[in-house]
Amino acid sequence: MNILVSGAGMAGLAVAVDLASRGHGVTVVERASHFRVNGSPIDIRGDAIQVAAEMGLLEGIRERRVRMTELTQFVDGDGTPVARLPLREIGDSDDDVEIAREDLANVLVDALPPDVVIRFRDSVESLVDDGAGVDVRFESGDTARFDLVVGADGQHSTVRRLVFGPESDYARHLGLYISLVDLPGEVGSDRLNPMYNYPGHLAGIARYQDRALGILMFRSEPIAYDYRDLDAQKKILVDAFADHRAWKVPDLVDAVHDDPELYFDSVSQIHLPTWHRGRVVLIGDAAHCATGLSGRGTSLAFTGAHFLAEELERAAGDHTAAFERYAARQRPYVEFAQNSVGDGADLVVPSTWEAIAARDERLRATGAA
Incomplete structure (x- = not known):
């Protein structure tokens, strides 16, 4: 045929x-x-x-x-590791x-x-x-x-x-938006990949091979925008993170402006x-x-x-x-x-400081420190 x-x-x-x-x-x-x-x-x-x-x-x-996910860790605003992401939390197996x-x-x-x-x-x-x-x-x-x-x-x-x-x-919107941004200034390697949370937001760096990506996620009700309009997507993203200065958040926001193939979409x-x-x-x-x-x-x-x-x-x-x-x-x-998605949003993007602390404590208690 x-x-x-x-x-x-x-x-x-x-x-x-x-x-x-x-x-x-x-x-x-x-x-x-x-x-x-x-x-x-x-x-x-x-x-x-x-x-x-x-x-x-x-x-x-x-x-x-590659082995990016198993090297992921959560960090605080100073970049200090506070908990690891155990693979069993995301359903990984050895195969x-x-x-x-x-x-x-x-x-x-x-x-x-x-x-x-x-x-x-x-x-x-x-x-x-x-x-x-x-x-x-x-x-x-x-x-x-x-x-x-x-x-x-x-x-x-x-x-x-x-x-x-x-x-x-x-479509069923799950209350999150995600973006991936190229970070040419970072070095891809087998170093641990840090993820930083503040209420309703995640900012992280994922390194693999010779590449590095910035990961930005935030909680939001559905946003009306043209998914083919890159400038509109960048504005939404920058506005969502513009007021937070801890860790590497400002650097990741700056990288958003420079990426001609930025990925941005709802988690739906x-x-x-x-x-x-x-x-x-x-x-x-x-x-x-x-x-x-x-x-x-x-x-x-x-x-x-x-x-x-x-x-x-x-x-x-x-x-x-x-x-x-x-x-x-x-x-x-x-x-x-x-x-299987279940409470995945609560694991990755807790909504409050109290929820972030509780998540980190739970992961440390399971040996994921």
Whole structure:
């Protein structure tokens, strides 16, 4: 079949690799001008590890393993360590693999069969599913017809909006915003990664390999803003941290101004009753964003991509049956991941000084000092 994949993130690349390796013609459309690889290291967990092995990717992934999360510690306003983040608090096991986002993207890109078509600087503008195929108009003005369309375009999915309706119908805001900012002046290494809290805020530095990222999180009710307007996002972020001068907060705020690819978004989940309609199907965050608090977004991208590709192969052209079986297999993983978030916000971004002190005391009592 001739299949369009919207989005070249982890889910989009994974499904492109798996579909193309099974003989489908695959086109990937990506709004950015290049593969977007910025972001903190990510985890591959549980059955996603076996999926990576079946796709022939696990060896390359393990070769690039990093250990950022296990070196994370909370510090006070002077930078003095007050507690470590025990891995059991975030559900890590010895089999999990943490890898830099750019490394995983490169593993996937290297695995793409040569006949996969990548359309950068473009995006889906409209879809018309006539039952026999899907006519797609791109923002560039080009048009094409596909047998199937896979929406793998993230939390703010255009494909989901066009087919299922506005994001507000399916998004559940968890009360936080997060930003990742490049810190070229910091040295990436295996040193401990400090995280500083003050009420309703977190500021931290994550070092890995030869890179360092600033992490900024704050509590807030939903904010109305254009998620494609970088200047507006930077203003929201700067305003949220502007009045606090302790630790390295001013330095991190200064770095916000200089990062041309700053990541900023709400911590929100996506809950849909179904992930497919006609010849269009959603995977990854477009279908079921669980947020970074779950630590399982990449694992869900891998299992969903693999299940979809497997079921399309088994269904021998019956895409409806394939979509239903994909959803039935993926749904338990999604429900577990979304439900695992629990009190993650209280662990990472306590709302008061008293809550911060109680969190630190609890972690020290568990041997995480």
